[in-house]
Amino acid sequence: MNSKIAIIGGGASSIAFIDAFIEKQTSNSPSPINITVFEKSKDLGPGNAYQGDAESNLLNTKAGYITIFKDKPGDFFQWLTLYRYRWQPLYPNLQVAENSYAPRPLFGMYMANAFDRIVKKAFMKNIIVKVIRSEVIQLTENSDPLPITLKTLCQQSFKFNSVIVACGTLSKSPFSPPINSQIHHTPYPISTLRRNIEKSDSVAIIGARLSAIDAVIGLIENGHHGKITLFSRSHLFPFVRGTQGRYKNTYLSAEFITQHYTSLTLSQLSQLFIKEMCHYQQMHPQECSEEIVFPPTPIKDLSKFLSSEMVKANQNRGWQAILYDTNSILALVWEMLKDADKARFMTTMMSAAMSMRVSIPYENASKIKSYIDNGQLEYIGGDTQIETCAKNILSVKYQGGVSHADSIVYAVGSPRDIYLSDSELIRNMVDTNIAKAHKFGGIDVCNTSYALLNKKGKRSASIYAIGEVTHGCFLFTSALDIIVKHAHNCAKSVHHDLNTYTQHALAV
Ligand SMILES: Cc1cc2nc3c(=O)[nH]c(=O)nc-3n(C[C@H](O)[C@H](O)[C@H](O)COP(=O)(O)OP(=O)(O)OC[C@H]3O[C@@H](n4cnc5c(N)ncnc54)[C@H](O)[C@@H]3O)c2cc1C
CATH class of the missing domain: 3.50.50.60 (FAD/NAD(P)-binding domain)
Known part of the structure; x- marks a missing residue:
């Protein structure tokens, strides 16, 4: 060849x-x-x-678990130990443990090294x-x-x-309307956002998932003192990651599903999840069990939500370990669902599922809660509409009113x-x-x-x-x-x- x-x-x-x-x-x-x-x-x-980019952009996977090489679990953590002399001068105050969430730019250094390693390894195979x-x-x-x-x-x-x-x-195209120099179509790099937004600006962030959280923390840790408002269309916010390690699913596994089903419905999936939860609890009788509500209750008071989440995050959260392990079967399950169920999931359940599945480290939850409590950050749920008024003043219209903003940041992921x-x-x-x-x-x-x-x-x-x-x-x-x-x-x-x-x- x-x-x-x-x-x-x-x-x-x-x-x-x-x-x-x-x-x-x-x-x-x-x-x-x-x-x-x-x-x-x-x-x-x-x-x-x-x-x-900003050091405050954290991985949402623990340092000990993340690797780019399929057959080298723990490769990132090994790299951190081996190459401490390279990264420590750039992160002099950083202590990384296997269970901590490292800055993503540090993981980027590992990825740059991984690219070099793979090029050399490829050469050996012609x-x-x-x-x-x-x-x-x-x-x-x-x-x-x-x-x-x-x-x-x-x-x-x-x-x-x-x-x-x-x-x-x-990313969302910078040419997709509305076009205005104070509308940022992506929060990344956060370092660019910091440069382009005045520290005293009132900022509206459209979205309330991981990239929105990166934007809030990245701005405030850089001295931003203007008001920031997070707009969550789904009225939800990511859950907080517990202390659990990995768990191997029995029922929500490729083996079990392919043996027992030729196609799946959403209700069968939910039954499998309940079965898996019961099994998990039998295997971990010493852990407190949590009542899971899906879709989660809309959030009215983000500070209260985070307080409750942070208490729960101090212990193992079995449902998160179960959801994480479904990474290996998501493609299979998606393929086995009927188109009507797929469409229903996309329109009515996707945001709720993402808020539970893609959780945030405790550290970030605690920062967001402190910004809410000191009044710098506000959280508003529901649909929004961006408007540019006369004199180029931006405003965000939502169900309960209108909020004026000097800058708007879209943190909504891939369009x-x-x-x-x-x-x-x-x-x-x-x-x-x-x-x-x-x-x-x-x-x-x-x-x-x-x-x-x-x-x-x-x-x-x-x-x-x-x-x-x-x-x-x-x-x-x-x-x-x-x-x-x-x-x-x-x-x-x-x-x-x-x-x-x-x-x-x-x-x-
Ligand atoms: C903000 C963010 C945070 C994430 N954090 C985590 C995490 O903590 N843990 C986790 O497990 N996963 C995380 N993920 C998910 C996943 O690990 C990453 O998205 C992953 O790096 C994706 O790899 P990729 O190669 O597909 O895309 P990328 O790593 O984004 O690489 C795509 C590359 O293609 C280049 N490119 C694009 N278009 C062109 C073009 N036309 N011509 C030439 N070059 C082009 C881009 O410049 C880029 O360098 C995160 C994803 C995002 C977006």
Whole structure:
């Protein structure tokens, strides 16, 4: 196999893909494989999530559990110990334990090192990894022996056998209305937000999930003293992470589900969850059991909610361990649900599920509570509408009134509609029918091979996608262990397709 592969994006998916591809490659392969990684930012490895930014952006996974290498559990923590001399001067006051939540930029340093390590490891298997620092804006398919032409922002063209789209979380386009220099379409990097927002500004943050919390803490820890208001459309806020470790599910597991079901309904899923909870309690009789209400009660008083959550977070929270372990079956469960149940889940349950599933460290909960208690932060639930009045004054209209703001920050994650995203590449791919927008968000891929599907459902022979752009197919992709799993599965399928292609070419 003498192949040319391109990966668009040099973040976690890219590293995990190369790692998996190396595994597949036999060490005595005579002809080299060329992998070209296209990255639009200056760094290779950290991607959007772990870029050099405010120290207050914390991981939501404990330092001892997070790793980019599938077969090296605890790799990040080992790296922290080995490379203390590198990171400690930048974080002189930081104490990291296996159970603590490290700053994400520190994890980014580990990811940059992981990228270097993987390039060297690839070389040993005759895989040459090259990097081009440029944004890819277009892909075209043709019938050449190298069937994909890739075009960069500086109008250079390159040809490849296979292309893997791994461009991470897309932000809301800065050109999506309303346009105003004081409306920020993403909170990241927080360091840019800090520069562009006056410390005395009244700030409205649209969204109340992890990125909104990063924005509030990042601004206030930098001396922001103006009022900040968090607007939560769902009336919810993330739950607080307990002290539990990992747990292996018995009923909410691939083995049990595939043995007992051919398809699933939401009510069967909820029964499986209750069964798993009972099993967990039998296995951990010494732990206090919590009553789980789903969907959670809308929050009226955030300080009260956080007080109660912080008490509970001082102990093990079995339901969180169970939910975490479902990372390994989410794609399977999503595939087994009927479309009507998927749509119902997306419209009526997704926000509630996210508030419980993607919880926050105690440390962040305690900071948010203190800002609420001292009156600097306000929390408002319900739908909002942004308005620009005369003299360019911004206001946020909500059910109970209108709030004027000097700056507005959207902290709402990847836009479901890819046309509202900042990715010219993905918009072009959909426009030219190389890809199809998925009805639940992102673009559509075959859920076993990760090959793109076009509007007619035809599978691309050479273009694949992994990571957040595929979240409509897999429901939830925003956790490193899920990203790594998909990258490994995709590498297996790309390796297989390239081998088949080579054998076919040799035969004719
Ligand atoms: C803010 C945030 C915090 C997170 N925190 C955690 C956490 O604590 N724990 C956890 O388990 N998971 C977390 N995740 C989820 C997950 O681990 C990350 O999203 C993961 O890094 C995604 O990897 P990726 O390679 O798919 O995307 P990224 O790491 O974002 O990499 C994509 C790369 O592609 C580049 N790119 C994009 N478009 C182009 C283009 N057209 N041309 C060239 N380059 C391009 C980008 O510059 C970027 O470097 C977080 C996600 C986010 C967004």
